[in-house]
Amino acid sequence: MKAPRMFGVAIDWVESRTGAVAFIAPLLTHHVPRNAKWWYVFGSATLMFFTIQIVTGVCLATLYAPSAAEAWESLRYIDQQVPFGWMLRALHGWSSNAMVVMMAIHMLQVFLHASYKFPRELNWVTGVFLLFTVLALAFTGQVMRWDQDAYWGLGIGASIADRVPLIGNQVRGLLLGGPIIGGETLSRFFALHVFVLPGAAIGLVGLHLALIMKNGISEMPKPGATVEPATYRAEYEQRMEKDGVPFYPDAAQRDMVFCGACLVLLVVLAAVYGPFGPGGQPDPTLIDTNPRPDYPFLWIFGAVSLLPPASETAVMLVAPLVGVLVLVAVPFLANAGERAPSRRPGMVLVAALAVMAVAALTWEGKTSPWSPVMDGWSALPTPSHFLTGRTPLEVQGANVFQFAQCRNCHSLNGLGGERGPALDAIATRMTADQLMRQIQQGDGNMPAFGRNLDSAQMTALVSFLTTLRPEFEAPAVIPGAQLPLPVRQMPGEVATPVAAGTQ
Amino acid sequence: MNALRLLRAASLPSLCGALLSSAGACDRLPGRPESAQVAQEGSPEWTAHVFNTSCRGCHAQGSEGAAVPLMDNAYWRAATDEQVTQAVLHGQGVLMPAFGPTVGGPFTPSQASALTRGMRALWGGGAVRSPEMSGTVVAGNATNGKAIFDVACAACHGANGSSGSVTDPMYLRLVSDQGLWTAVVAGRRALGSPAWNEPMPGRPNGLTTTEVADVVAYLSSERPRSMSEMQP
Numbered sequence: 001m002k003a004p005r006m007f008g009v010a011i012d013w014v015e016s017r018t019g020a021v022a023f024i025a026p027l028l029t030h031h032v033p034r035n036a037k038w039w040y041v042f043g044s045a046t047l048m049f050f051t052i053q054i055v056t057g058v059c060l061a062t063l064y065a066p067s068a069a070e071a072w073e074s075l076r077y078i079d080q081q082v083p084f085g086w087m088l089r090a091l092h093g094w095s096s097n098a099m100v101v102m103m104a105i106h107m108l109q110v111f112l113h114a115s116y117k118f119p120r121e122l123n124w125v126t127g128v129f130l131l132f133t134v135l136a137l138a139f140t141g142q143v144m145r146w147d148q149d150a151y152w153g154l155g156i157g158a159s160i161a162d163r164v165p166l167i168g169n170q171v172r173g174l175l176l177g178g179p180i181i182g183g184e185t186l187s188r189f190f191a192l193h194v195f196v197l198p199g200a201a202i203g204l205v206g207l208h209l210a211l212i213m214k215n216g217i218s219e220m221p222k223p224g225a226t227v228e229p230a231t232y233r234a235e236y237e238q239r240m241e242k243d244g245v246p247f248y249p250d251a252a253q254r255d256m257v258f259c260g261a262c263l264v265l266l267v268v269l270a271a272v273y274g275p276f277g278p279g280g281q282p283d284p285t286l287i288d289t290n291p292r293p294d295y296p297f298l299w300i301f302g303a304v305s306l307l308p309p310a311s312e313t314a315v316m317l318v319a320p321l322v323g324v325l326v327l328v329a330v331p332f333l334a335n336a337g338e339r340a341p342s343r344r345p346g347m348v349l350v351a352a353l354a355v356m357a358v359a360a361l362t363w364e365g366k367t368s369p370w371s372p373v374m375d376g377w378s379a380l381p382t383p384s385h386f387l388t389g390r391t392p393l394e395v396q397g398a399n400v401f402q403f404a405q406c407r408n409c410h411s412l413n414g415l416g417g418e419r420g421p422a423l424d425a426i427a428t429r430m431t432a433d434q435l436m437r438q439i440q441q442g443d444g445n446m447p448a449f450g451r452n453l454d455s456a457q458m459t460a461l462v463s464f465l466t467t468l469r470p471e472f473e474a475p476a477v478i479p480g481a482q483l484p485l486p487v488r489q490m491p492g493e494v495a496t497p498v499a500a501g502t503q
Numbered sequence: 504m505n506a507l508r509l510l511r512a513a514s515l516p517s518l519c520g521a522l523l524s525s526a527g528a529c530d531r532l533p534g535r536p537e538s539a540q541v542a543q544e545g546s547p548e549w550t551a552h553v554f555n556t557s558c559r560g561c562h563a564q565g566s567e568g569a570a571v572p573l574m575d576n577a578y579w580r581a582a583t584d585e586q587v588t589q590a591v592l593h594g595q596g597v598l599m600p601a602f603g604p605t606v607g608g609p610f611t612p613s614q615a616s617a618l619t620r621g622m623r624a625l626w627g628g629g630a631v632r633s634p635e636m637s638g639t640v641v642a643g644n645a646t647n648g649k650a651i652f653d654v655a656c657a658a659c660h661g662a663n664g665s666s667g668s669v670t671d672p673m674y675l676r677l678v679s680d681q682g683l684w685t686a687v688v689a690g691r692r693a694l695g696s697p698a699w700n701e702p703m704p705g706r707p708n709g710l711t712t713t714e715v716a717d718v719v720a721y722l723s724s725e726r727p728r729s730m731s732e733m734q735p
Contacts, residue, residue, distance in 0.1 A: 079536045086536055274534025379556045381563035388566050388694060391667020392660070393674040395694070396598070398569035400677070402560045403598045456676035457597075 031244030032251045033219040039113070040217060040251065041258035042106035048259045049099035050205065052266070053137075054198065056092040063088075064144070066190035068183040071146035075278045090270035096138055098266055100296045103134060111330070111351055114339040115218040118229040121331035123215060126208045128327045133201045138296045140193035146186060151282035152291035154181050156304075163313045181282075216240065217251075221339035229336055288374035292365065299358045302365030369418035376407040376416045383413040389490060390467055397464025400457045404449060412468075420446060427469035427488075431476045435462045463488070544614060550621030557602065557609065566693035570599070571685055577698055579627030581688040584619045586639065591615040596679030640684045641716040648721025651714050655706040659695075666695060675726035683719045 015021045032040075063082055065074035078085035107127065110116060116124035139157075143150045158181070161171040169179075177184030216236055245251065280289055293301050307315055341348050373380075382398045390398070401407065409419040416422075430438065439461065442448035453461065466488045469475055475488070542549035554573070564574035571578050589595075592603030592615045602608035603615065610618065653661070660669040668674070678686070687710075690698035700709040710718070 080538050086534070087532075090534055271532045271534050274532075274536055375556050376560070378558065378560040380560050381568035382561075384566040384693075387569060389666075390694075391671075391674075392669045393667065393671050393677075395569050396674055396677045399561060399598045402569060403600065407560065454676075456673045459673045460677055 028248040029246040031240040032217045032247050034243050034245050035220045041255050042102055044255035045259050045262050046102040046106055049095045052095045056088055059088055061194055068186045072278055086275050089275035093276040094266055094269045097295050112341050113221050116331040117227045118335045120215050121335055123211045124331045126204055130204045137197045140189045142294045143189040145277045146282050147278035148280040148289045149291045153293050160316050223340040223343050226338050227336050290371040298365030299361035302361035305370055372408040372419050373417040377402045377405040380407055380415045393460050394464045394467055397460035400461040423468055425469050427466045427475050428473050429476050432462050432466050435465050545617040545621055553618055574626050576626055576628045577689040579623055587619040588616045596682045597677050640680045643716030643720035645720040645724040648717035651718050652721055655703050658704040670725050672727045680723045683722050687715050
């Protein structure tokens with residue numbers, strides 16, 4: 001028997017018992033619009049990244065120890081000891097980010113082309129559920145790293161849950177598996193990350209694909225070609241018969257080329273930038289940490305950090321609900337009519353604003369210096385030009401400046417924390433009295449140091465701060481004050497009493 | 504369609520090429536995490552790391568850093584290892600905090616002494632070079648000290664001295680006798696203050712060892728004991 005014949009017999013044998021070919025063949029050959037071209041590759045790329053997540057995730061699950069005591073060490077083990085273990089983690093991490101990005105692009109394209117209109121409303125709705133499932137996977141995946149980012153990320157999640165009225169404590173308990181972050185928390189998130197959420201995602205992907213088969217791929221929108229629910233299906237089928245091309249190979253080859261390019265990019269990213277974390281040990285007593293969430297959540301982090309305190313509870317609890325509802329409602333608010341972006345300028349504006357807002361908040365979340373530089377006081381020396389020509393008391397003031405850890409939040413010469421303003425020229429803005437009051441009582445985000453510094457320390461510190469101004473730049477004065485203020489002359493400056501109120 | 508065909512033709516070879524080249528260099532890929540190597544306690548790398556994160560904020564070099572510069576050897580001539588280790592563990596005077604385990608600090612006694620030896624090896628030039636001026640404060644005579652101060656120090660450091668008063672009660676409350684001792688002995692050349700045995704305006708040959716003790720005793724006697732003494 002010749003080989004091709006044997007193959008045919010084998011196929012027939014399987015086909016007669018399973019009907020697999022009869023099931024798969026129409027999937028491959030179903031007609032898709034000829035003009036779809038490169039616009040429709042993003043969904044396929046998302047699916048490819050999801051497949052990579054499953055494969056690398058299963059491999060990682062065989063190596064990872066999901067216990068609070070061993071998780072962090074097991075990641076070190078995977079990175080250092082397992083051949084290509086670091087590559088596995090890098091692929092899983094980068095593919096996760098790539099999947100979120102690709103999904104966002106896919107969603108944006110569907111929104112701009114209004115592909116969600118009749119009869120594809122539920123395609124969109126399953127897509128929205130997939131979005132949240134994938135974001136949940138990303139968040140629980142961040143917890144799997146069990147490092148400081150994971151710990152504080154959980155802490156933020158738990159404190160948001162705690163704000164729920166009446167049942168906040170119970171919601172937090174459900175989330176963490178107890179009142180605090182512990183071993184149960186990791187077990188819980190592990191179960192979510194490897195069983196519940198992937199299962200949900202696979203189910204939703206299946207549903208999403210089934211709906212695509214049922215409703216067909218939407219055509220490229222044409223201005224004037226409106227969607228009329230009464231006649232759309234018949235027209236679509238007519239057009240596909242006349243003008244459609246089979247999915248395989250016509251459309252599939254573009255998917256393959258694009259997915260191939262994405263795969264190469266993924267491997268390059270993983271090889272060059274390596275795995276994410278693990279950062280420091282998840283120990284709440286280590287305060288020298290600057291935890292930030294992973295990329296998909298940086299914009300939320302940025303947004304939350306900008307909220308006025310009074311609005312926090314309302315916004316944190318209501319905004320996500322509103323967001324989900326609005327996203328789900330999109331196809332039901334407008335499921336007929338024009339699809340072309342040129343005829344829906346309002347929706348284009350909405351999409352552009354959403355993209356810009358997320359991009360700006362992500363940047364804010366990535367760069368905002370919200371954490372003090374915890375070792376600023378002990379690692380960053382006072383620059384020379386702030387010490388030369390100073391009196392012994394002022395030099396001691398510079399010591400107090402380090403001793404009281406001012407440097408952790410205030411920079412000198414560009415080095416130090418950025419929580420508070422840089423103090424290089426503070427003496428041009430504040431008088432000694434104002435400085436004294438600010439340090440003793442605090443203000444805004446600045447804590448009060450009145451109880452932590454005695455009178456000598458305070459005097460020395462203020463006298464040091466009053467020397468912090470560029471040479472020949474006038475020190476601060478109180479507008480309208482009657483008496484000439486005592487002004488610290490710097491070496492080289494001519495002693496001219498500054499008359500109050502002359503500035 | 505031509506572009507697509509070109510891509511199709513080029514994609515497979517380039518993918519294979521990328522995979523092959525990365526497989527060949529897999530151990531040297533930039534993304535591979537560094538193995539976490541902890542420098543051995545007491546090694547110069549360890550000392551530099553500890554110093555740079557925990558000490559340098561105050562004790563730097565030259566005119567940088569507000570407290571006595573440990574990266575210059577003037578200080579190491581004027582202090583013993585035991586003194587430095589004790590200062591690291593238990594703090595010193597008013598503004599040097601303790602870093603020892605009794606206050607929840609980061610260093611064990613053995614680490615503190617390894618740090619001291621490491622710093623001396625890096626910056627101290629080996630042994631204590633002026634043994635007669637090392638160690639703790641020697642008791643002196645405050646009355647003699649005032650006379651010496653007026654001649655040797657007051658031009659710069661007196662109440663109306665050109666570089667600011669060291670008899671300012673606020674200053675004296677922030678600097679312990681040990682701190683005064685170190686300041687007189689080591690000086691701070693980068694900020695214009697000579698060491699004890701270097702020329703001073705009224706003393707071309709510096710001070711003698713007894714005179715150092717007397718000056719420190721005088722300054723110590725000027726330190727107000729309570730807030731009420733500080734009222735004008």
